[in-house]
Amino acid sequence: MAEISQNIPKAHFAGDRQQRGRYVTIALSIALVFTAINSLGVGATGLPIWEILARFLNGIGLTHTESIVLFDIRMPRMVMGVLVGSALSVSGTIMQGLFRNPLADPGLIGVGSGAALGAIIAIVLGSYLPAQLAATFGPSLVPFAAFVGAWATTLLLYRVSTRGGRTSVAVMLLAGIAVGALSGAVSGILIYIADDSELRDLTFWGMGSLAGATWTKVWVAAPMILIALLSAPALARALNAMALGETSAMHMGINVQRMKRFAILAVAGATGAAVAISGGIGFVGIVVPHLLRISIGPDHRYLLPASALLGAIILLIADMVARVAVAPSDLPIGIITAILGGPFFLYILLRNRGMLEA
Amino acid sequence: MFTRIFSIVAAAAIGSTAIAQEAEQRIVSIGGTVTEIIYALGKSDLIVARDTTSTYPAEASQLPDVGYMRALSPEGVLSVDPTLIIAEEGSGPIETIDVLKEASIEYVTVPTGYTADAVAEKIMIIGEALDESEAAATLAAQVTDDMQAAAQTAAHADPKSVLFVLSVQGDRVMAAGQQTSADAIISLAGGQNAMGAFYGYKPVSNEAIIEAAPDLILMMQSGGGHPITDEQIIAHPGLGTTPAARDGNIARIDGLLLLGFGPRTGDAIQSVNTALYAE
Numbered sequence: 001m002a003e004i005s006q007n008i009p010k011a012h013f014a015g016d017r018q019q020r021g022r023y024v025t026i027a028l029s030i031a032l033v034f035t036a037i038n039s040l041g042v043g044a045t046g047l048p049i050w051e052i053l054a055r056f057l058n059g060i061g062l063t064h065t066e067s068i069v070l071f072d073i074r075m076p077r078m079v080m081g082v083l084v085g086s087a088l089s090v091s092g093t094i095m096q097g098l099f100r101n102p103l104a105d106p107g108l109i110g111v112g113s114g115a116a117l118g119a120i121i122a123i124v125l126g127s128y129l130p131a132q133l134a135a136t137f138g139p140s141l142v143p144f145a146a147f148v149g150a151w152a153t154t155l156l157l158y159r160v161s162t163r164g165g166r167t168s169v170a171v172m173l174l175a176g177i178a179v180g181a182l183s184g185a186v187s188g189i190l191i192y193i194a195d196d197s198e199l200r201d202l203t204f205w206g207m208g209s210l211a212g213a214t215w216t217k218v219w220v221a222a223p224m225i226l227i228a229l230l231s232a233p234a235l236a237r238a239l240n241a242m243a244l245g246e247t248s249a250m251h252m253g254i255n256v257q258r259m260k261r262f263a264i265l266a267v268a269g270a271t272g273a274a275v276a277i278s279g280g281i282g283f284v285g286i287v288v289p290h291l292l293r294i295s296i297g298p299d300h301r302y303l304l305p306a307s308a309l310l311g312a313i314i315l316l317i318a319d320m321v322a323r324v325a326v327a328p329s330d331l332p333i334g335i336i337t338a339i340l341g342g343p344f345f346l347y348i349l350l351r352n353r354g355m356l357e358a
Numbered sequence: 359m360f361t362r363i364f365s366i367v368a369a370a371a372i373g374s375t376a377i378a379q380e381a382e383q384r385i386v387s388i389g390g391t392v393t394e395i396i397y398a399l400g401k402s403d404l405i406v407a408r409d410t411t412s413t414y415p416a417e418a419s420q421l422p423d424v425g426y427m428r429a430l431s432p433e434g435v436l437s438v439d440p441t442l443i444i445a446e447e448g449s450g451p452i453e454t455i456d457v458l459k460e461a462s463i464e465y466v467t468v469p470t471g472y473t474a475d476a477v478a479e480k481i482m483i484i485g486e487a488l489d490e491s492e493a494a495a496t497l498a499a500q501v502t503d504d505m506q507a508a509a510q511t512a513a514h515a516d517p518k519s520v521l522f523v524l525s526v527q528g529d530r531v532m533a534a535g536q537q538t539s540a541d542a543i544i545s546l547a548g549g550q551n552a553m554g555a556f557y558g559y560k561p562v563s564n565e566a567i568i569e570a571a572p573d574l575i576l577m578m579q580s581g582g583g584h585p586i587t588d589e590q591i592i593a594h595p596g597l598g599t600t601p602a603a604r605d606g607n608i609a610r611i612d613g614l615l616l617l618g619f620g621p622r623t624g625d626a627i628q629s630v631n632t633a634l635y636a637e
Contacts, residue, residue: 069433200428214456326425
């Protein structure tokens with residue numbers, strides 16, 4: 001491996017970038033801890049973080065309502081923001097590396113359309129479920145259906161595009177378009193039979209929100225997302241090799257097929273779980289990897305952990321805006337990630353055009 | 359001795375705050391009709407926040423808005439420090455309602471319904487929650503009488519047909535079918551729904567509109583949005599050919615008044631009836 005990496009062009013930059021990657025990762029870790037703590041003090045009820053700290057230090061404690069706000073509303077919301085933000089960003093990074101395409105996101109492997117279809121089925125047809133079954137699922141019916149939809153679509157696409165133990169990325173992209181159209185049509189039929197309030201539910205689901213955060217949702221989604229996040233670094237070397245093309249990666253001793261399967265499963269698990277609990281939150285997954293590549297370069301050993309951190313930070317900040325922007329009402333977070341992220345990303349693109357074209 | 363006096367004073371103080379809290383309900387009102395009924399019962403000063411659909415009376419719009427009734431955020435509702443939440447059936451999401459109940463806030467659900475009895479039940483439930491059962495009974499009786507009287511005068515042996523248009527998007531008409539509040543108000547007002555073949559609000563083809571040949575086109579008066587003008591209706595390939603458009607029988611009534619099924623539904627029945635049969 002050592003000899004090969006010396007042959008990679010521009011290898012003399014590696015040292016410089018490596019150090020930068022390390023610094024950025026450390027800085028992002030500190031920023032995430034700071035943002036996460038700060039987010040516990042932001043919300044419609046007031047109760048800022050210094051007041052919470054002062055109360056505990058003075059041994060006064062919180063009132064019943066305040067402790068519900070802190071422990072049952074803001075804390076699960078913060079944890080969910082961190083999980084969802086890092087899941088979306090890491091998935092985006094893996095997808096862009098795997099497909100060697102700057103526009104790639106988890107949507108390519110059908111996660112988005114599958115989850116949306118699952119959610120729509122649950123929202124519209126949920127009322128036809130036998131009462132007993134509906135009672136068992138309760139509020140977790142929509143997240144559960146979204147997760148199943150995401151997984152089922154991804155597995156279907158994987159099966160379609162894999163032949164003789166080899167997954168064709170091109171077939172997967174095209175099959176993804178076909179499956180997307182199909183699930184769009186089924187969604188259309190369901191939207192047609194949906195009533196007024198179900199339509200509003202669908203619209204809100206599509207814009208995403210962390211307002212419905214509960215510990216139950218966190219416990220259900222956390223294992224999926226954590227497994228994907230913790231195993232992502234194992235993909236770093238393979239993704240770096242993939243940058244040179246599939247054949248080169250194979251010659252470098254990477255088991256490309258195994259790596260593809262692993263990456264697709266990890267992304268489907270993490271994104272499926274994230275979308276299931278928070279609805280559709282766009283933009284984060286596609287932008288975060290680009291921002292980081294501009295600042296620390298394309299080395300996935302740093303790119304993967306840094307995108308987990310930056311994704312979590314961005315989603316927490318967006319969620320803090322969502323909580324207070326129109327208080328006591330709550331803004332869907334997808335709107336904020338797009339409103340804040342869109343212009344910022346355009347600015348970054350304009351400033352770094354040369355770098356991206358190279 | 360001193361401690362005893364102190365404890366008595368303390369007990370009295372605690373007792374009096376408890377009574378003060380009892381008297382000072384802080385209500386979050388979720389649903390346009392719920393808010394309207396609380397106002398009609400003269401308890402509007404107890405409302406501390408409302409949802410987006412609560413637009414009548416106009417003063418209600420001055421209150422803080424906790425968002426759309428089906429997408430409530432728990433902390434948003436808690437931030438106005440309520441003691442009682444009165445919510446129309448279908449408010450949510452469930453996660454939010456669970457947290458609010460956890461915070462030991464009283465939560466009252468008001469069922470929806472499209473009959474005089476259903477409206478009376480809404481009023482009675484809200485009255486009970488406000489400890490105003492007597493006033494509620496009076497109001498319920500009055501509203502029921504209004505509705506029944508209006509419906510009786512409105513009834514027609516040979517009902518004219520009414521098309522309720524929810525919206526026109528890109529020349530595509532969304533109309534009300536069966537089991538909608540629009541369908542209910544049309545039949546109470548002595549008309550017949552021109553679109554009885556389907557349930558809920560659905561897009562309808564121009565041919566179906568021509569075939570239905572409604573005598574009246576009924577629409578909601580949208581406050582800030584772009585209402586559909588008469589010119590647009592006359593120029594529309596489907597709506598333009600109907601007897602309603604030809605004779606200029608186009609009525610626009612405030613959405614909450616028309617479809618809310620609350621204290622003003624008697625008026626709504628009369629308005630629709632007038633639009634239908636008055637020459």
